[in-house]
Amino acid sequence: MSSNSPDFFGQLEQQLQQREDNHLMRKRHTLESPQGARVVVAGKSVLNFCSNDYLGLANHPKMIEAFTKAANTYGVGGGASHLVCGHTTEHHRLEELFAERTGRDRAVLFSTGFMANLGVITALLDKPDAVFEDKLNHASLLDGGLMSGAKFQRFLHNDMSSLQKRLDKTEARRKLICVDGVFSMDGDKAPLKELAAIAKNNHAVLMVDDAHGIGTLGKTGMGLCEEQGLTQDDVPILMVTLGKALGSFGSLVAGPDVLIDTLIQFARPYIYTTSMPPAVAAASSQGLLLLEEESWRRTHLQQLIDYFVAEASLIGLPLMPSSTAIQPLLLGDEKLALQWQKTLLDHGLWISAIRPPTVAKGTARLRITITAGHSTEDIDLLLDVLKKLNRSTDAGAL
Ligand SMILES: *Cc1c(COP(=O)(O)O)cnc(C)c1O
Numbered sequence: 001m002s003s004n005s006p007d008f009f010g011q012l013e014q015q016l017q018q019r020e021d022n023h024l025m026r027k028r029h030t031l032e033s034p035q036g037a038r039v040v041v042a043g044k045s046v047l048n049f050c051s052n053d054y055l056g057l058a059n060h061p062k063m064i065e066a067f068t069k070a071a072n073t074y075g076v077g078g079g080a081s082h083l084v085c086g087h088t089t090e091h092h093r094l095e096e097l098f099a100e101r102t103g104r105d106r107a108v109l110f111s112t113g114f115m116a117n118l119g120v121i122t123a124l125l126d127k128p129d130a131v132f133e134d135k136l137n138h139a140s141l142l143d144g145g146l147m148s149g150a151k152f153q154r155f156l157h158n159d160m161s162s163l164q165k166r167l168d169k170t171e172a173r174r175k176l177i178c179v180d181g182v183f184s185m186d187g188d189k190a191p192l193k194e195l196a197a198i199a200k201n202n203h204a205v206l207m208v209d210d211a212h213g214i215g216t217l218g219k220t221g222m223g224l225c226e227e228q229g230l231t232q233d234d235v236p237i238l239m240v241t242l243g244k245a246l247g248s249f250g251s252l253v254a255g256p257d258v259l260i261d262t263l264i265q266f267a268r269p270y271i272y273t274t275s276m277p278p279a280v281a282a283a284s285s286q287g288l289l290l291l292e293e294e295s296w297r298r299t300h301l302q303q304l305i306d307y308f309v310a311e312a313s314l315i316g317l318p319l320m321p322s323s324t325a326i327q328p329l330l331l332g333d334e335k336l337a338l339q340w341q342k343t344l345l346d347h348g349l350w351i352s353a354i355r356p357p358t359v360a361k362g363t364a365r366l367r368i369t370i371t372a373g374h375s376t377e378d379i380d381l382l383l384d385v386l387k388k389l390n391r392s393t394d395a396g397a398l
Contacts, residue, residue, distance in 0.1 A: 023334040024355050034059035035247075037373035041350065047378055049368050050352040054216050054325045055297045056373030057247025057290060063283050070282030078275035082109075083264070086275030090282045095252065097288055098240075102222050104232050104254035108263050111276045113211055113241035113251040114140040118147060119267030120207065120239065120253055121176065125150035130172030132163055132204070134179045136186060141178045141209055150176075157183075160194050167202045175204035176237075181224035182212035185359050185367060187322030189213075189224060196234035207237035215245025216325055221291035221298055232256065246287035249280050297372035301325060304370050308379050315387045320365070328354070328365040329386070337364040340389055347385045 006014060019025050033040040035058035039048045057063055070090055080086040091109050099107040110116035121144030125131055129150040133141055136157045145152045151172060156162035167175065177199050179190040192208065199206040210223040218226025225235050232238075232255060242250040253263060263270060291298075305325060312319050312327075320328045331337045337353035344351050344366075355364045370379070 023338055029350075037371060037375075037378060039350070044348070046345065046348045046350045047374075047381060048350050049370070049374075049382060050350055051369060051371060052212070052244035053247055053373070054212075054245040054301060054369070054371050055247065055290075055294075056371050057215075057245070057287050057297075060247060060290065062290060063247055063286050066286035067279045067283040070279035071277075074278035076277055076279070078277055080275070081271060081273060082275050083271055088275070088278040088281070090278040090285070091275060094281045094285045094288075097285055098252045099254055101220070101288060102225070102232075102238060102254050104238065105257045106260040107252045107254035108260050108270065109276070109281065110251040110253065110267075110270055111273055112249075113209070113239070113243070115269035115273065116239050116241075116251040116253050117141050117209060118144045119269040120237065120263060121145055121150075121178065122148045122268065123263055123266040124148075124259075125174060125176055128173040130170045130175050132166055132175065132177045134158065134183075134190065136183050137178060137180055138184055138209060138211070141180070145178065150174075157186075158188070158191060160191065160198060163195075163198060164202075167198070167204065175202065176207060177204050178207045178209070180212070181208045181210035182217070182324050182326065184212055184326070185328065185354055185365070186320055187212075187324045187326030187328060188320070189324065192224060192228045192230050192235065196230055205236050206234070207239065208235050209239045211239075211241040211244055212324065212326060214240035215287075215291055216298060216301060221245075221295065242284045242287065246284055246291075248284040248287050250276050250284060301370065301372040304372075304374055304376065304379055307376060308368075308370060308383070311379070311383050312386070315383065315390065317386055317390055325370050327368040327370060329368060330363060330365050332362055332364060334364045337366060340366055343389055344385060349382055349385055 029041050031039055031041060035051055035053045037048055038045055074088055078086040095107045095109050110119060117140035125148040127149045131145040131150045131152055133145050133154050134157055135154045153166045155166055179195060182189055195206055213224035215221050217224050225238060236255050237259060238254045240252050242248045308327060318330045320330050334355045337355060341351060341353040351366050351368055354367045
Protein backbone atom coordinates (compact mmCIF):
# COMPACT_ATOMS: atom_id res chain seq x y z
CA MET A 1 0.00 0.00 0.00
CA SER A 2 1.40 3.45 -0.92
CA SER A 3 2.29 5.82 1.88
CA ASN A 4 -0.42 8.34 0.97
CA SER A 5 -3.35 5.89 1.11
CA PRO A 6 -5.38 6.32 4.29
CA ASP A 7 -4.48 4.31 7.35
CA PHE A 8 -6.76 1.86 9.18
CA PHE A 9 -9.06 4.43 10.77
CA GLY A 10 -8.81 6.72 7.76
CA GLN A 11 -10.33 3.93 5.67
CA LEU A 12 -13.15 3.53 8.15
CA GLU A 13 -13.78 7.30 7.96
CA GLN A 14 -14.13 7.02 4.19
CA GLN A 15 -16.53 4.12 4.52
CA LEU A 16 -18.70 6.08 6.94
CA GLN A 17 -18.66 9.14 4.68
CA GLN A 18 -19.80 7.00 1.78
CA ARG A 19 -22.67 5.63 3.81
CA GLU A 20 -23.70 9.18 4.73
CA ASP A 21 -23.46 10.34 1.09
CA ASN A 22 -25.70 7.45 0.01
CA HIS A 23 -28.38 8.34 2.58
CA LEU A 24 -27.70 5.04 4.30
CA MET A 25 -26.34 6.28 7.62
CA ARG A 26 -28.11 4.80 10.66
CA LYS A 27 -28.80 6.95 13.69
CA ARG A 28 -29.83 5.97 17.18
CA HIS A 29 -32.60 7.82 19.01
CA THR A 30 -32.54 7.71 22.76
CA LEU A 31 -35.77 6.70 24.39
CA GLU A 32 -36.65 8.43 27.67
CA SER A 33 -39.65 6.26 28.54
CA PRO A 34 -40.74 2.62 28.61
CA GLN A 35 -41.88 0.92 25.40
CA GLY A 36 -45.50 1.63 24.54
CA ALA A 37 -47.84 3.12 21.97
CA ARG A 38 -46.57 6.51 23.16
CA VAL A 39 -42.92 7.05 23.97
CA VAL A 40 -40.73 10.03 24.79
CA VAL A 41 -37.83 10.84 22.45
CA ALA A 42 -35.72 13.98 22.86
CA GLY A 43 -38.17 15.33 25.41
CA LYS A 44 -41.11 14.94 23.01
CA SER A 45 -44.00 12.52 23.35
CA VAL A 46 -44.60 10.67 20.07
CA LEU A 47 -46.83 7.88 18.80
CA ASN A 48 -44.67 4.82 18.30
CA PHE A 49 -45.20 2.82 15.12
CA CYS A 50 -41.84 1.05 14.94
CA SER A 51 -41.70 -1.19 17.99
CA ASN A 52 -41.87 -4.99 17.89
CA ASP A 53 -43.61 -5.00 21.27
CA TYR A 54 -46.66 -6.21 19.33
CA LEU A 55 -48.86 -7.03 22.30
CA GLY A 56 -47.80 -4.17 24.55
CA LEU A 57 -46.29 -6.53 27.14
CA ALA A 58 -42.86 -4.89 27.56
CA ASN A 59 -44.21 -2.53 30.22
CA HIS A 60 -47.09 -4.69 31.51
CA PRO A 61 -47.51 -4.58 35.34
CA LYS A 62 -47.52 -8.38 35.57
CA MET A 63 -44.30 -8.59 33.60
CA ILE A 64 -42.65 -6.07 35.90
CA GLU A 65 -43.96 -7.96 38.92
CA ALA A 66 -42.61 -11.32 37.68
CA PHE A 67 -39.26 -9.70 36.89
CA THR A 68 -38.99 -7.97 40.29
CA LYS A 69 -40.07 -11.03 42.23
CA ALA A 70 -37.45 -13.20 40.51
CA ALA A 71 -34.78 -10.54 41.01
CA ASN A 72 -35.57 -10.55 44.72
CA THR A 73 -35.17 -14.33 44.79
CA TYR A 74 -32.24 -14.86 42.41
CA GLY A 75 -30.47 -11.50 42.32
CA VAL A 76 -29.36 -10.07 39.00
CA GLY A 77 -26.51 -11.88 37.26
CA GLY A 78 -26.67 -15.38 35.77
CA GLY A 79 -23.18 -15.94 37.13
CA ALA A 80 -21.94 -18.56 34.64
CA SER A 81 -22.94 -20.43 31.52
CA HIS A 82 -25.80 -22.93 31.58
CA LEU A 83 -23.40 -25.89 31.59
CA VAL A 84 -21.42 -24.57 34.54
CA CYS A 85 -23.67 -23.14 37.27
CA GLY A 86 -25.86 -20.53 35.51
CA HIS A 87 -28.93 -22.67 34.80
CA THR A 88 -31.62 -21.76 37.36
CA THR A 89 -35.15 -22.98 38.05
CA GLU A 90 -36.48 -19.91 36.22
CA HIS A 91 -34.61 -20.78 33.01
CA HIS A 92 -35.74 -24.37 33.27
CA ARG A 93 -39.37 -23.50 33.96
CA LEU A 94 -39.47 -21.30 30.85
CA GLU A 95 -38.13 -24.10 28.64
CA GLU A 96 -40.69 -26.57 29.99
CA LEU A 97 -43.57 -24.13 29.67
CA PHE A 98 -42.76 -23.36 26.05
CA ALA A 99 -42.31 -27.00 25.07
CA GLU A 100 -45.66 -27.82 26.64
CA ARG A 101 -47.50 -24.91 24.99
CA THR A 102 -46.13 -25.69 21.52
CA GLY A 103 -46.47 -29.47 21.75
CA ARG A 104 -42.75 -30.03 21.36
CA ASP A 105 -40.66 -32.66 23.19
CA ARG A 106 -38.36 -30.08 24.72
CA ALA A 107 -36.99 -26.56 24.37
CA VAL A 108 -33.73 -24.78 25.12
CA LEU A 109 -33.24 -21.13 26.01
CA PHE A 110 -30.68 -18.97 24.19
CA SER A 111 -29.66 -15.49 25.31
CA THR A 112 -30.70 -13.87 22.01
CA GLY A 113 -32.42 -14.86 18.81
CA PHE A 114 -29.37 -13.95 16.79
CA MET A 115 -27.27 -16.36 18.86
CA ALA A 116 -29.90 -19.08 18.63
CA ASN A 117 -29.88 -19.02 14.84
CA LEU A 118 -26.09 -19.05 14.68
CA GLY A 119 -26.00 -21.81 17.30
CA VAL A 120 -28.62 -24.07 15.76
CA ILE A 121 -27.35 -24.04 12.19
CA THR A 122 -23.67 -24.38 13.08
CA ALA A 123 -24.41 -27.23 15.52
CA LEU A 124 -26.46 -29.19 12.98
CA LEU A 125 -24.49 -28.75 9.77
CA ASP A 126 -20.95 -29.16 8.54
CA LYS A 127 -19.10 -29.24 5.21
CA PRO A 128 -20.84 -32.33 3.72
CA ASP A 129 -24.27 -30.75 4.36
CA ALA A 130 -26.43 -28.13 2.65
CA VAL A 131 -28.64 -25.31 3.88
CA PHE A 132 -31.45 -23.79 1.81
CA GLU A 133 -32.55 -20.32 2.81
CA ASP A 134 -35.23 -17.95 1.59
CA LYS A 135 -33.61 -14.86 0.08
CA LEU A 136 -35.41 -12.61 2.56
CA ASN A 137 -34.41 -14.54 5.68
CA HIS A 138 -33.22 -12.63 8.73
CA ALA A 139 -29.50 -11.80 8.83
CA SER A 140 -28.92 -14.24 11.70
CA LEU A 141 -30.24 -17.21 9.68
CA LEU A 142 -28.11 -16.22 6.71
CA ASP A 143 -25.01 -15.72 8.85
CA GLY A 144 -25.59 -19.05 10.61
CA GLY A 145 -25.79 -20.77 7.24
CA LEU A 146 -22.57 -19.14 6.07
CA MET A 147 -20.74 -19.89 9.32
CA SER A 148 -21.74 -23.55 9.29
CA GLY A 149 -19.46 -24.38 6.35
CA ALA A 150 -22.32 -26.27 4.68
CA LYS A 151 -23.17 -25.59 1.05
CA PHE A 152 -25.16 -22.36 1.28
CA GLN A 153 -28.05 -21.82 -1.12
CA ARG A 154 -30.68 -19.11 -1.27
CA PHE A 155 -33.98 -19.65 -3.06
CA LEU A 156 -36.34 -16.97 -4.39
CA HIS A 157 -38.68 -15.52 -1.79
CA ASN A 158 -41.56 -17.92 -0.97
CA ASP A 159 -40.92 -19.65 -4.30
CA MET A 160 -41.33 -23.41 -3.90
CA SER A 161 -40.16 -24.30 -7.40
CA SER A 162 -36.97 -22.32 -6.86
CA LEU A 163 -36.40 -24.34 -3.68
CA GLN A 164 -37.25 -27.66 -5.35
CA LYS A 165 -34.80 -26.95 -8.18
CA ARG A 166 -31.99 -26.52 -5.70
CA LEU A 167 -32.97 -29.62 -3.75
CA ASP A 168 -33.05 -31.67 -6.95
CA LYS A 169 -29.43 -30.82 -7.61
CA THR A 170 -27.98 -31.48 -4.17
CA GLU A 171 -26.12 -34.56 -3.01
CA ALA A 172 -25.59 -33.27 0.49
CA ARG A 173 -25.52 -35.58 3.51
CA ARG A 174 -27.97 -33.53 5.61
CA LYS A 175 -30.35 -30.94 4.19
CA LEU A 176 -31.78 -28.08 6.24
CA ILE A 177 -34.42 -25.66 4.96
CA CYS A 178 -34.56 -22.39 6.94
CA VAL A 179 -37.23 -19.70 6.70
CA ASP A 180 -38.65 -16.78 8.64
CA GLY A 181 -42.26 -17.57 9.60
CA VAL A 182 -43.28 -13.94 9.16
CA PHE A 183 -40.69 -12.02 7.16
CA SER A 184 -39.33 -9.23 9.30
CA MET A 185 -39.13 -6.42 6.73
CA ASP A 186 -42.05 -7.46 4.48
CA GLY A 187 -44.59 -8.80 6.95
CA ASP A 188 -45.74 -11.63 4.70
CA LYS A 189 -45.90 -15.27 5.82
CA ALA A 190 -43.97 -18.32 4.65
CA PRO A 191 -46.13 -21.11 3.10
CA LEU A 192 -45.32 -23.53 5.90
CA LYS A 193 -47.57 -26.38 4.71
CA GLU A 194 -45.88 -26.47 1.33
CA LEU A 195 -42.46 -26.11 2.87
CA ALA A 196 -43.14 -28.99 5.28
CA ALA A 197 -44.27 -31.20 2.38
CA ILE A 198 -41.22 -30.32 0.27
CA ALA A 199 -38.94 -31.01 3.23
CA LYS A 200 -40.49 -34.45 3.79
CA ASN A 201 -40.40 -35.40 0.11
CA ASN A 202 -36.74 -34.49 -0.14
CA HIS A 203 -35.49 -35.93 3.15
CA ALA A 204 -34.73 -32.45 4.41
CA VAL A 205 -35.56 -30.89 7.77
CA LEU A 206 -37.51 -27.63 8.12
CA MET A 207 -36.48 -24.89 10.55
CA VAL A 208 -38.82 -21.94 11.14
CA ASP A 209 -37.77 -18.69 12.81
CA ASP A 210 -41.10 -17.38 14.11
CA ALA A 211 -39.76 -14.21 15.74
CA HIS A 212 -42.74 -12.19 14.48
CA GLY A 213 -45.42 -14.89 14.58
CA ILE A 214 -45.08 -16.00 18.18
CA GLY A 215 -47.59 -14.22 20.37
CA THR A 216 -49.42 -12.58 17.48
CA LEU A 217 -50.66 -15.58 15.44
CA GLY A 218 -52.53 -18.79 16.20
CA LYS A 219 -55.51 -19.46 18.42
CA THR A 220 -53.45 -19.51 21.62
CA GLY A 221 -50.72 -17.21 20.30
CA MET A 222 -48.24 -19.97 19.54
CA GLY A 223 -47.46 -18.48 16.18
CA LEU A 224 -47.59 -19.39 12.52
CA CYS A 225 -47.25 -23.16 13.08
CA GLU A 226 -50.33 -23.11 15.25
CA GLU A 227 -52.20 -20.89 12.77
CA GLN A 228 -51.43 -23.24 9.88
CA GLY A 229 -51.95 -26.41 11.94
CA LEU A 230 -48.37 -27.72 11.82
CA THR A 231 -46.88 -29.98 14.48
CA GLN A 232 -43.35 -30.94 15.52
CA ASP A 233 -43.50 -33.63 12.85
CA ASP A 234 -43.95 -30.93 10.16
CA VAL A 235 -41.67 -28.28 11.65
CA PRO A 236 -39.05 -30.18 13.66
CA ILE A 237 -37.05 -27.05 14.48
CA LEU A 238 -39.03 -24.12 15.85
CA MET A 239 -37.19 -21.00 16.95
CA VAL A 240 -38.90 -17.97 18.52
CA THR A 241 -37.67 -14.77 20.11
CA LEU A 242 -38.85 -13.40 23.44
CA GLY A 243 -37.98 -9.74 22.85
CA LYS A 244 -40.86 -8.95 20.51
CA ALA A 245 -44.49 -9.89 21.20
CA LEU A 246 -43.48 -11.57 24.47
CA GLY A 247 -42.22 -8.26 25.82
CA SER A 248 -39.04 -9.68 27.32
CA PHE A 249 -35.66 -10.81 25.97
CA GLY A 250 -34.04 -14.00 24.72
CA SER A 251 -34.96 -16.86 22.45
CA LEU A 252 -36.21 -20.45 22.56
CA VAL A 253 -35.59 -23.36 20.25
CA ALA A 254 -38.00 -26.30 20.49
CA GLY A 255 -38.17 -29.73 18.90
CA PRO A 256 -37.35 -33.40 19.37
CA ASP A 257 -35.09 -34.61 22.21
CA VAL A 258 -32.23 -35.37 19.85
CA LEU A 259 -32.27 -31.76 18.60
CA ILE A 260 -32.19 -30.27 22.09
CA ASP A 261 -29.48 -32.67 23.29
CA THR A 262 -27.38 -31.82 20.24
CA LEU A 263 -27.75 -28.09 20.85
CA ILE A 264 -26.80 -28.36 24.52
CA GLN A 265 -23.69 -30.31 23.55
CA PHE A 266 -22.59 -28.54 20.37
CA ALA A 267 -24.14 -25.07 19.94
CA ARG A 268 -21.24 -22.76 20.70
CA PRO A 269 -23.29 -19.57 21.26
CA TYR A 270 -25.19 -21.57 23.87
CA ILE A 271 -22.23 -23.16 25.59
CA TYR A 272 -19.78 -20.27 25.73
CA THR A 273 -21.92 -17.49 27.10
CA THR A 274 -23.29 -16.45 30.48
CA SER A 275 -26.90 -17.40 31.10
CA MET A 276 -29.34 -14.50 30.92
CA PRO A 277 -30.47 -12.98 34.24
CA PRO A 278 -33.01 -15.40 35.80
CA ALA A 279 -35.44 -12.48 36.24
CA VAL A 280 -35.54 -12.04 32.46
CA ALA A 281 -36.50 -15.69 32.07
CA ALA A 282 -39.19 -15.26 34.73
CA ALA A 283 -40.64 -12.31 32.83
CA SER A 284 -40.68 -14.39 29.64
CA SER A 285 -42.64 -17.15 31.37
CA GLN A 286 -45.11 -14.53 32.52
CA GLY A 287 -45.36 -13.31 28.92
CA LEU A 288 -46.27 -16.83 27.79
CA LEU A 289 -49.00 -17.00 30.44
CA LEU A 290 -50.36 -13.62 29.35
CA LEU A 291 -50.81 -14.85 25.77
CA GLU A 292 -53.64 -16.98 27.09
CA GLU A 293 -54.90 -14.81 29.96
CA GLU A 294 -55.15 -11.71 27.80
CA SER A 295 -55.99 -13.15 24.41
CA TRP A 296 -57.98 -9.96 23.77
CA ARG A 297 -54.65 -8.34 22.91
CA ARG A 298 -54.30 -10.57 19.88
CA THR A 299 -57.89 -9.93 18.80
CA HIS A 300 -57.52 -6.17 19.22
CA LEU A 301 -54.22 -6.19 17.30
CA GLN A 302 -55.76 -8.06 14.37
CA GLN A 303 -58.71 -5.66 14.29
CA LEU A 304 -56.35 -2.69 14.11
CA ILE A 305 -54.30 -4.34 11.36
CA ASP A 306 -57.40 -5.09 9.28
CA TYR A 307 -58.66 -1.55 9.80
CA PHE A 308 -55.31 -0.03 8.78
CA VAL A 309 -55.01 -2.18 5.66
CA ALA A 310 -58.56 -1.41 4.54
CA GLU A 311 -58.24 2.35 5.08
CA ALA A 312 -54.74 2.55 3.61
CA SER A 313 -55.89 0.79 0.43
CA LEU A 314 -58.82 3.20 0.12
CA ILE A 315 -56.46 6.18 0.07
CA GLY A 316 -53.99 4.48 -2.27
CA LEU A 317 -50.97 4.11 0.01
CA PRO A 318 -48.23 1.88 -1.47
CA LEU A 319 -48.75 -0.94 1.05
CA MET A 320 -46.95 -4.24 0.62
CA PRO A 321 -49.07 -7.42 0.77
CA SER A 322 -49.17 -8.21 4.48
CA SER A 323 -51.85 -9.19 6.96
CA THR A 324 -49.56 -9.08 9.99
CA ALA A 325 -48.49 -6.37 12.44
CA ILE A 326 -45.66 -5.46 10.06
CA GLN A 327 -47.10 -3.11 7.44
CA PRO A 328 -44.37 -1.75 5.17
CA LEU A 329 -44.98 1.21 2.86
CA LEU A 330 -42.82 0.79 -0.20
CA LEU A 331 -41.18 4.07 -1.24
CA GLY A 332 -38.18 2.77 -3.20
CA ASP A 333 -35.77 5.65 -2.83
CA GLU A 334 -33.65 5.95 0.33
CA LYS A 335 -33.78 9.71 0.43
CA LEU A 336 -37.55 9.75 0.03
CA ALA A 337 -37.92 7.21 2.85
CA LEU A 338 -35.82 9.45 5.12
CA GLN A 339 -37.92 12.48 4.16
CA TRP A 340 -41.13 10.69 5.04
CA GLN A 341 -39.62 9.52 8.31
CA LYS A 342 -38.67 13.08 9.20
CA THR A 343 -42.02 14.58 8.25
CA LEU A 344 -43.84 11.92 10.23
CA LEU A 345 -41.68 12.63 13.26
CA ASP A 346 -42.39 16.36 12.94
CA HIS A 347 -46.05 15.36 13.21
CA GLY A 348 -45.42 13.28 16.32
CA LEU A 349 -45.30 9.88 14.62
CA TRP A 350 -42.26 7.65 14.98
CA ILE A 351 -41.72 5.21 12.11
CA SER A 352 -38.43 3.81 10.97
CA ALA A 353 -37.15 4.08 7.38
CA ILE A 354 -35.63 0.76 6.34
CA ARG A 355 -32.92 1.01 3.70
CA PRO A 356 -30.28 -1.17 2.04
CA PRO A 357 -28.48 -3.34 2.93
CA THR A 358 -31.31 -4.41 5.26
CA VAL A 359 -33.58 -4.53 2.20
CA ALA A 360 -32.73 -4.75 -1.52
CA LYS A 361 -31.64 -1.63 -3.37
CA GLY A 362 -34.59 0.34 -4.72
CA THR A 363 -36.96 -1.04 -2.08
CA ALA A 364 -36.47 1.42 0.78
CA ARG A 365 -39.60 1.51 2.89
CA LEU A 366 -41.26 2.72 6.03
CA ARG A 367 -41.72 -0.26 8.30
CA ILE A 368 -44.92 0.50 10.17
CA THR A 369 -45.68 -1.79 13.09
CA ILE A 370 -49.03 -1.89 14.79
CA THR A 371 -49.40 -3.06 18.38
CA ALA A 372 -52.18 -3.99 20.78
CA GLY A 373 -51.28 -0.83 22.71
CA HIS A 374 -52.65 1.34 19.89
CA SER A 375 -56.22 2.57 19.56
CA THR A 376 -58.31 3.17 16.45
CA GLU A 377 -57.73 6.91 17.01
CA ASP A 378 -53.97 6.33 16.85
CA ILE A 379 -54.38 4.53 13.52
CA ASP A 380 -56.57 7.39 12.23
CA LEU A 381 -53.86 9.90 13.15
CA LEU A 382 -51.28 7.84 11.29
CA LEU A 383 -53.50 7.49 8.23
CA ASP A 384 -54.18 11.20 8.20
CA VAL A 385 -50.51 12.18 8.02
CA LEU A 386 -49.68 9.40 5.53
CA LYS A 387 -52.52 10.55 3.30
CA LYS A 388 -51.17 14.10 3.19
CA LEU A 389 -47.64 12.85 2.56
CA ASN A 390 -48.81 10.61 -0.25
CA ARG A 391 -50.55 13.52 -1.95
CA SER A 392 -47.62 15.93 -1.82
CA THR A 393 -44.82 14.97 -4.20
CA ASP A 394 -42.40 16.90 -2.02
CA ALA A 395 -42.62 15.69 1.54
CA GLY A 396 -40.91 18.88 2.68
CA ALA A 397 -43.93 20.90 1.49
CA LEU A 398 -46.16 19.43 4.17
C1 LIG B 1 -35.38 -10.02 15.80
C2 LIG B 1 -35.13 -11.24 15.02
C3 LIG B 1 -34.11 -12.13 15.38
C4 LIG B 1 -33.13 -11.81 16.47
O1 LIG B 1 -33.67 -11.99 17.72
P1 LIG B 1 -33.02 -11.21 18.97
O2 LIG B 1 -33.53 -11.93 20.14
O3 LIG B 1 -33.48 -9.81 18.87
O4 LIG B 1 -31.53 -11.34 18.81
C5 LIG B 1 -34.01 -13.31 14.67
N1 LIG B 1 -34.84 -13.59 13.64
C6 LIG B 1 -35.80 -12.72 13.23
C7 LIG B 1 -36.68 -13.09 12.09
C8 LIG B 1 -35.97 -11.53 13.91
O5 LIG B 1 -36.88 -10.66 13.50
